Amino acid sequence: MRFLLISVCFSLFSITVLSLNSSDYRFHTMPETSYYGGIHSIVKDSIGRIWFSGYDALFVYNGNSFIQMNDVVTKFSPSSYWTYREIVTDHSKRLYVGTNHGLLRFNYQTQDFESILDGNIGMVSLDDDGVVWLIRNNRVESFHPDHFPTVTYYPLSSKSIITALICTENSIYIGLKEQLYRLDKETKQYSLFVSLKDDIIVRDVIEYDGSVYVLSDMDGLYEYDNEGKVTKHHTLFKGNENFASAKKLYLDSENVIWITTQSGLFLLDPITAELQCLRFSLHDPYSLPNNSVWSIYSDPDGGIWIGTYGGKLAYMTLFDNNINYFKATSGGLNHPIVSCFEEDENGNLWIGTEGGGLNYWDRTTDKFTHFTQENNKGITSNMIKKLRYDEHDNILQISSFNGGMAEFNDQQKKFTDLRMYHPVTSQQLTIYDFVLEGDSGIWMTDPDAELMYKDIKNNTIELVSILDSKGDPIRLQIETLFRDNGSSLWLITHKGAYVMDVNTRRIINHYYIEDAPYTTNNLCVYCITSDSNIWFGTRGGGVNRLSKDGTYVNFSEGDGLFGKTVFGILEDTFSRDVWFSTNDGLYYYDYKTEKINKSEINNPSFCGAFYVRSCYKTSKGEMLFGGTDGFIMFTPSKIKYNNQKPRVFFTDLLINNKRVIPNTMNSPLKKDISTLSYLEGSNDKIVLSHKQSNIEICVSTNSYLYAEKNQYAYKMVGLSDEWILLPQGQKTMQFFNIPAGNYIFKVKAANNDGLWGDEVSALRFEVKPSPFLSGWAYISYFILLIFMVSFIWRYFTNKKIFENRLEMEHLKEQNMKKLTQARINFFTNISHDLKTPLTLVLDPLKQLKELLPQDQSSSATAYMQLIEKNVNRIQRMISQLLQFREIESQKITFNQQPGDIIQYIDDIFSLFELYANKKRIETEINSKVESFYTKFDYDAIEKIFTNLFSNAIRYTFEDGFVGVRIYPTTQEEIGGLSLSGKVDADYISVAITNTGKGIPDNKKEEIFESFNRFTSGKTALGESTGLGLSIVRELVTSLDGRITLDSGDSKITFTVVLPFIRNVGKINNNLVSYDYTISEIDNMLAESEEMDSHDKRSYKTHSIVVIEDDSSLRFYMEQRLSEYYNVYTAASGNEGITKAEKIFPQIVITDLMMPDTDGFDVCRNLRSNIKTSHIPIIVLSALGKNTENKIKALENGANVFIDKPFDMGFLIKQVDNLIKYQKRLKQRYSKKYIVEPSKLTISSLDEELLKRAMEHIEQNISNCDYNVESFVSDMAIGRTLLYQKIKSLTGMSLKEFIMDIRLKRSTQLLKESDLTISEIADLTGFVNPKYFSICFKKHFELTPSEFKKKSR
Secondary structure (H helix, E strand, C coil), rough: HHHHHHHHHCCCHHHHHCCCCHHHHEEEEEECCCCCCCCCEEEEEECCCCEEEEEEEEEECCCCCCCEEECCCCCCCCCCCCCCEEEEEEEECEEEEEECCEEEEEECCCEEEEEEEEECCEEEEEECCCCCCEEEEECEEECCHCCCCCCCCEECCCCCCCEEEECCCCCCEEEEEEEEEEEECCCEEEEEEECCCCCCCCCEEEEEEEEEEEECCCCCEEEEEECCCCCEECCCCCCCCCCCCCEEEEECCCCCCEEECCEEEEEECCCEEEEEEEECCCCCCCCCCCCCCHHHHHHHCCCCEEECCCCCEEECCCCCCCHHHHHCCCCCCCEEEEEEEECCCCCCCCEEEECCCCCEECCCCCCCEECCCCCCCCCCEEEEEEEEEEEECEEEEEEEEEEEEEEECCCCCEEEEEEECCCCCEEEECCEEEEEEEECEEECCCCCCCEEECCCCCCCEEEECCCCCCEEEEEEEEEEEEEECEEEEEEEEEEEEEECCCCEECCCCCCCCCCHHHHCCCCEEEEECCCCEEEEEEECEEEECCCCCCCCCEHHHHHHHCCCCEEEEEECCCCCCCEEEECCCCEEEEEECCCCEECCCCCCCCCEEEEEEEEEECCCCCCCCCCCEEEEEEHHHCCCCCCCCCEEEEEEEEEEEEEEECHHHHHHHCCCCHHCCCCCCCEEEEECCCHHCCEEEEECCCCCCCCHEEEEEEEEEEEEEECCCCCCCCEEEEEEECCCEEEEEEEEEEECCCCCCCCCCEEEECCCCCCCCHHHHHHHHHHHHHHHHHHHHHHHHHHHHHHHHHHHHHHHHHHHHHHHHHHHHHHHHHHHHHHHHHHHHHHHHHHHHHCCCCCCCCHHHHHHHHHHHHHHHHHHHHHHHHHHHHHCCCCCCCEEEEEEEHHHHHHHHHCCCHHHHCCCCEEEEEECCCCEEEEEEHHHHHHHHHHHHHHHHHCCCCCEEEEEEEEEHHHHHHHCCCCCCCCCCEEEEEEEEEEEECCCCCHHHHCCCCCCCCCCCCCCHHCCCCCCHHHHHHHHHCCCCEEEEEECCCCCEEEEHHHHHHCCCCCCCCCCCCCCHHHHHHHHHHHHHHHHHHCCCCCCCCEEEEECHHHHHHHHHHHCCCCEEEEEECCCCCHHHHHHHHHHHCEEEEEECCCCCCCHHHHHHHHHCCCCCCCCEEEEEECCCCHHHHHHHHCCCCCEEEEEECCCCHHHHHHHHHHHHHHHHHHHHCCCCHHHHHHHHCCCHHHHHHHHHHHHHHHHCCCCCCCCCHHHHHHHCCCCHHHHHHHHHCCCCHHHHHHHHHHHHHHHHHHCCCHHHHHHHHHHCCCCCHHHHHHHHHCCCHHHHHHHHHHC
């Protein structure tokens, strides 16, 4: 019997599925909340906001966001645990919340709650008379909100727990577990209505058409008559024999009973007893958000709200437009591009895709089955083009791209290949469309191939030769085709519609619109309507209609069809309207008005762009249109429009981008913004100070259907009387710097279908004026005005005097400029005139030198050299004058060539190191940019930095320092120099610093002027022209750069900032020349030699430390040796060692016998210290006859041992010989091609240091980026100490030493290998062969080529 009952129920369920249309019930899920439990109560408040409660949560949704109200509630008892029951609103829209700590009433103005009843509230309900009923402390009570606090108590004789309180139109029901009672409100008497099975709890009750429906928790729905007798029992299964756990009942406007359960939402037609279950579907966006449905609520505006487990809230209305869209989802449609459809005899759908094969949608079970190449279901291609279902034989045929045709075998649930192969290539055909020729054959088409025909009887395929009306063959691009009832085959082509006789295969008719664009006749789809008209869609020309009377016309933009390409055409069964899917959405031809309209179904997110011929109409009249992102399905006659007129409410007010909270400090709101709405005579006014004139108003509406499509219009009366329309979905309006005054802000809304509400919500604002516009302010302004008039009068009087002075200064400045220009013109002209006489001096001078004897010591030769030197100086001065004139007159042009600017500057500076070394100047170049490939003028850059480097070295005293620092220029530096940043360029800064006498601030600008020279007492500068820095500044300015000067702390720094184009490819430029630099260095060397000859006798080059404990001898030795050397004396060995470490002398002279530290200790200390191990030592002793002392002194590091008493002349000669010997060693080292550290050093410590230094350089010899910093880092010795050691041992700076090792290695390669000079330059770390050759010749006085010839 139980089995029979279950079978009957399942039969009933299956029948109702067919009659109740689940697509009419579309649920719109609201945004996610942070709540995870079940929602058991929902209500809409008087403002239009949605409230819902869970067991331990209370939320309100204002259309923009969810606001949790727990904190507002729990402040009554923060330490207690709160739970929430039902939320209700009375007839006056007052809102109540039942909790385990009492009944709360909400205050809209303060957005706060007040507790009106204490106790544990179990349930709350409202009857039709507006009375609030509740279960408080397991007692039934009621009160009328207008007569509160009067509460009526209805005592129960039973002490059982009350499980239900239901208010219907006619009765009050009380549930005590399985028993349901009716309460007589007048007599307060209870009468037992029904009694359910044991342990079955009553959940809900509704009354309809004389019947009472009682919902149980686990035993389904019972239908009773008014006397309590069971008339029907509706079982609610959840898919198996177990009953679904039920929650609530609801009777909608269509008289359908909704039953919420934890296994879905059941719909019951009480008249037919038909039942259907709605459940969550992964591929249906409008299905339930969760199968566990806990609550249901019908709001006053006609909407229905569903609350589920997981805190999900959904909205449903019968005014929904009933448009369903399907996208590719897991378990659903397997590919986004939908190409075709077909319906089988059961109303299920076959869906073809472009890449996903075939989908079968069983609409009864809502499940998808996939047929693809990969799952071995017989599909030969996943790109389906056409489907055809034979209703008579129940056979599905398909065609595809490169897959021919296949037929579905229903028994095997697989497709059988129909073996459609090309008659010539034997490849499977691509078939876009096909049509049967009765039982005899199949016509097949491909736009890129000929029309094909398969003879089924002969099983042959032929290429059809189509003849025109004259009998000539024609070639057609056929998109699709169909057979009429006669003997004609219609061919839809790119040149119109052709009608072919299938017997003669001759064209008998051609439908073509003359004198129209090509797109008008480029057909791609057709539809034959019920009135025998044929509609043709085009690619870019709209739609054409062939009427049954033969009229052929086109519809396009002029007729309201703005979609130029028509992809699909369908006729509505009921209205006979014709629908078009186009590149501009959906349009339809109204059959009655004969006009084309655009459909409101215009959301491109539905299915992407529509796809050609992807359209279908089901047996129920449903239309399907496929696209590139799924498909849409709708029934035109069921499309509804939302008739709810929305009402606007305010959600927030922001002032200066900060949310305003009522009744807080400086808040203009005395109550919540949502309760404010300006009415005539109302005192609700928002007063703003002048500092609160930037406001933002946030709004929402009580219309929640497609809320993102709601639209708002507003105006601020007082600023503008025009309504301003906001874009769809925008809910905020902003106003900035509102002037002082009174304003009324008005706003209205339209729903998702564009229906505007009648109500206009408004707010009144008053903006107070600034204190600066008060009465006292105007008095102050008047006084200020008088003062300003007086000031202006005095200003203009003084201005006239100032203008006269300024005019005099201007005339003076113009005269100075003219004088300067005249001086430049004079020198320029003189320079031109001097060139010819100089030419006549130089050449005879050369001839005269050849005739003179070669005796270098002769006076004639000296005079000749002096003449030649000064003539060359005059030539350089003339060249500089002409160059300066060219730059100043802006006639100079720059030849930009690619190269590494960092390496080029490094190369120029390296060439100056020979001269710097001669003056014992330490040099250093430090670049923060490893390399920068760009385009620059080599000549201009060479002149700029050659002048700056030569000036720095000229003005630096001996033993001084010259350093170059290269780094990227920062944005702050660029702004400080008033440089305009270039989009495609980077700025590079080069700072040249030298030690020397500073430049006064008042001379810093003058130093850049022409013919101005700042002398520091050095004769070398006296020979300059005073144009070098002027040329530098003019060149830098012409290159859009800047040059600055900084002087202080005995240091001078010139900083050049230049822009260089970025992203230039690396190119080796072998045409680099350094002629200007070499010429400048040669001049400097010549001047240096001349100066040295003058200062040779007066300048003391070398230093000596004398250690002698006898004061008389120490003084005498200092006096004699001071004639030739710088002498430093020490009275003890320790003092002498300390001075030797600080001074780094060329010789140390020490007495042997001294107290504390004797001569042996001095030798040992000096030889064991890396700082002093290279210094020669002379030992003086009165114990010279003792050979042991001599040997011991020599063993401890002494170089010379002299007995006392000694001849002072002999000592001086010994010192001179030692210094000359060290000098010869250094000279011999620099000229040798092979490095031998043992022949250069005095101690093993120095030899080891030199070997280690050479090893590091050898290991990095091919790395052109290996510089002084890298070398110092590898040696792990302080830079200053390493410099002094290398300088003392080799006479070279660190950079010269690295260069020397590279050059010596190159000599070895030139001797022993067959490598080219370019290859050797690269192997020894030189950037280019040109630079290598210059350095090689400077070092060895031979070019690499000359050396190679000489060594071979």
